[in-house]
Amino acid sequence: MKILLVEDDRLIGNGLQVGLNKSGFSVDWFTDGEEGEEALYQTAYDAVILDLGLPGKDGMSILTAWRQKKRSEPVLILTAIGDVDNRIKGLNNGADDYLAKPFSLGEVAARLNALIRRSGGQSSAQITWRNITYNQNTRQVEQNGKPVTLSPRETALLEQLLLNRNRVLSKEQLEEKLYSWDDDVSSNAIEVHVHHLRKKLGKDIIKTVNKLGYMLED
Amino acid sequence: MKNTSLRIRLMMAFIVIFALFGGLSAGVSWFETKEKIDEFFDTYQIALARQLSSVDWADLDDDSQSRTNRLVKNIQNADDEDEALGFAVFTRDGQKVFHDNENGKNFYYGGYIGGFMTQTVEDEQWRIVWIFSADEKYIIAVGQELKYRNDVIWDTLEEFIAPWIGGLLLAMLIMLGIISREFRPLRRLSTDLQNRSASDLSPVTSDGLPAEIEPLVKAFNRHLAQIDSMIRRERGFIANASHELRTPLAGLKIQLEVARMDGIEEAARNEALDNLEQGLARAAHLVEQLLILSRLESSVFQNKLNHEKIDWQILAEPLFYEYQKKMQQKSVRLSSDINAQGPVAEGDMLLCSLLLRNLLDNALKYSPDRADINITVTPEKLTVSNSGISLSPETLSRLSERFFRPAGQAEQGSGLGLSIVRFIADYYGCSLHFSNQNNIFTAEVVKL
The missing domain is CATH 3.30.565.10 (Histidine kinase-like ATPase, C-terminal domain)
Known part of the structure; x- marks a missing residue:
């Protein structure tokens, strides 16, 4: 899952980036409002975390601009506790959910998952495909009812494939979803993760489509 | 100093002034009326005595007898029974030879002649005039009960003083009413202020208040406005401060969670801990600056500079x-x-x-x-x-x-x-x- 984070506070931004990364999200973090706004037009994000109290171009204007340009990515706004006015204004301007500072990392992850799920028309956190069950909230993978241990990247890769069943995902698309722009990605990273997934879940689950990419086929 | 109500003080002053003035006027009137009425009755008594003095008491013939009887009848029937006139005739050595059969019966001669004197007759005070008869052989005494005179004086006084006193009382009541009414805005003001909640700092209305009180209300309102703006400033400051403290706190919380995450690499954990330390220093600095600023603004601190x-x-x-x-x-x-x-x-x-x-x-x-x-x-x-x-x-x-x-x-x-x-x-x-x-x-x- 690829997340756009626009937050000027260094500690919050850094904490969210590191913490969400560990939870299997890849986070692009911008401290400047205008750069953050522009980033949404350049890359496909699954969700956005937007701080309303940004210096320069504030979060509310960015949100309004995105919605005017028909960008429909789910947006989670960060407000201060008790700042009901801005919360209401944010929701009216097209935000999908809000979090009041100070919030916990787990809550951010849970809300992001819920937002992404809802935006994909999926209401349950559980995805079942063949004998594999994946829970988006706990990020647990089970095969035939038995837990399978996967690394965060492997989980994220499987999640992308599960969410896009019967569709071919290119290596580039997967890289974009799995890594943030400042991550150092080796050229065969995706191949390595696919290799590991096949080893853990069975050889035939991920289908390689020649020169195009990978897919899960019913 | 004891704080007495201005309204009560004014009212008391008015009541005392009215009472003094009314009492003095009534006293003067009573004195004057008594003088006039005494003079009138005295003249009447002398006239009666003169009439009686012309009677020949030594030899009362039929004609003079009937004249005297008529006179006596006249006296007794005059106006009302309370008039209480009486007469008696004495010889020069004090023997009563004739009287009106009623009040004069008890007059007694005490050796005084040629004017008025006061005599107690059957426990009542009588004013009696003593003169000689025309032949100087007899002494004529014509008296009137003083109680009756006083009644007449009071009746007379009542008639013209009553409306005056009534007017005075009415004026006093009106005056008290006016005072009470004029003080009503002040009473309303104090009730308003007493019933106010501590947080109500809206200005006090000076509508209907006397011009003398207005500067006081204005000064008070100015003071209220100052308190209001001070409280607003403080509230704004607290709101700002708590709002501003939330961002560093959110950062600290997230960094702490990152440091505690399962399976986090040593390097990432150390970085999060470094961030925590920096964040704490920053939050401490913010709190310190906030305290400095709030202290700078307090007058207590300014007085200590x-x-x-x-x-x-x-x-x-x-x-x-x-x-x-x-x-x-x-x-x-x-x-x-x-x-x-x-x-x-x-x-x-x-x-x-x-x-x-x-x-x-x-x-x-x-x-x-x-x-x-x-x-x-x-x-x-x-x-x-x-x-x-x-x-x-x-x-x-x-x-x-x-x-x-x-x-x-x-x-x-x-x-x-x-x-x-x-x-x-x-x-x-x-x-x-x-x-x-x-x-x-x-x-x-x-x-x-």
């Missing part, structure tokens, strides 16, 4: 020493030209040090590595400038706003430093200017 001569050289030295290490870390070059006398010649050492510290801290924090910082103090102004920074005019104009931090700021300041500088400069009657030319940012504290 010293008024000493400020030597800016002595003031600057420890600051330079304190910031030496930080400047070396950033390879910042510091140049200074400090005159002992600055724009604040007399004031509080600590406050002036705070002003310079915040300006220096600001310059150091927001200048890039290898920047030049210059501090100049002259009796007219204090200037702190640093190179390598470019701010928009909009940012410049908002710099000393509370909690304002320019966009894209990597350094995490409290956003209060320049507010503190502005406050101290204002307090000592100086103005604070910011300018930014050729990538040099300059803050000036100018003596007005």
Whole structure:
């Protein structure tokens, strides 16, 4: 899952980036409002975390601009506790959910998952495909009812494939979803993760489509 | 001093004045009426006595007998029974020879003759006139009961004094009513104020209040407005402060969670812990700055400030020493030209040090590595400038706003430093200017 984070506070931004990364999200973090706004037009994000109290171009204007340009990515706004006015204004301007500072990392992850799920028309956190069950909230993978241990990247890769069943995902698309722009990605990273997934879940689950990419086929 | 109601005092004064005036007038009237009525009755008694004196008492013939009887009848039937007139005739040696068969029966001769005297007859006071008969052989006594006279006096007084007293009482009542009515706005005002909740600081209405009270109400309202704005300022400050503290707290919380995450690498954990430490220092700094600012604004603190001569050289030295290490870390070059006398010649050492510290801290924090910082103090102004920074005019104009931090700021300041500088400069009657030319940012504290 690829997340756009626009937050000027260094500690919050850094904490969210590191913490969400560990939870299997890849986070692009911008401290400047205008750069953050522009980033949404350049890359496909699954969700956005937007701080309303940004210096320069504030979060509310960015949100309004995105919605005017028909960008429909789910947006989670960060407000201060008790700042009901801005919360209401944010929701009216097209935000999908809000979090009041100070919030916990787990809550951010849970809300992001819920937002992404809802935006994909999926209401349950559980995805079942063949004998594999994946829970988006706990990020647990089970095969035939038995837990399978996967690394965060492997989980994220499987999640992308599960969410896009019967569709071919290119290596580039997967890289974009799995890594943030400042991550150092080796050229065969995706191949390595696919290799590991096949080893853990069975050889035939991920289908390689020649020169195009990978897919899960019913 | 005891606080007595002005209304009650005025009312008491009016009642006393009315009572005194009314009593005095009634007394005078009574005295005058009594004199007139006494004179009238005395004349009447003398006239009657004269009539009786012409009777030949030695030889009362039929004609004179019947005349006397008629006279007696007249006296007895006159007007009303209370008139209580009586007469008696004595010989010169005091033998009663004739009387009216009623009141005069009990008159007795006491040797007095030729005028009026008061005699007690059957426990009643009688005013009796004694004269000789025409032949000087007999003594005629005509008397009237004093009680009756007094009744007449009172009746007369009642008739013309009653309306007057009534008028006086009515005037007094009207007066008391007016006083009561005139004091009603004051009573309403005090009830209003008593029933007010502690948080109600809306102005008191002066509608309908007498002009004498209006200045008082105005002064009171001015005071209320001052309290109101003070409370608003405090509330705004607290709201701002708690709002501003939430961001560093959110950062701390997230970093702590990251450090505690399962399976996190050692390096990432250490980084999170470093971040926590920095964040804590920053939050502590913010709290400290907030306290300084709120203390600066309190009058209690302001009253405790010293008024000493400020030597800016002595003031600057420890600051330079304190910031030496930080400047070396950033390879910042510091140049200074400090005159002992600055724009604040007399004031509080600590406050002036705070002003310079915040300006220096600001310059150091927001200048890039290898920047030049210059501090100049002259009796007219204090200037702190640093190179390598470019701010928009909009940012410049908002710099000393509370909690304002320019966009894209990597350094995490409290956003209060320049507010503190502005406050101290204002307090000592100086103005604070910011300018930014050729990538040099300059803050000036100018003596007005």
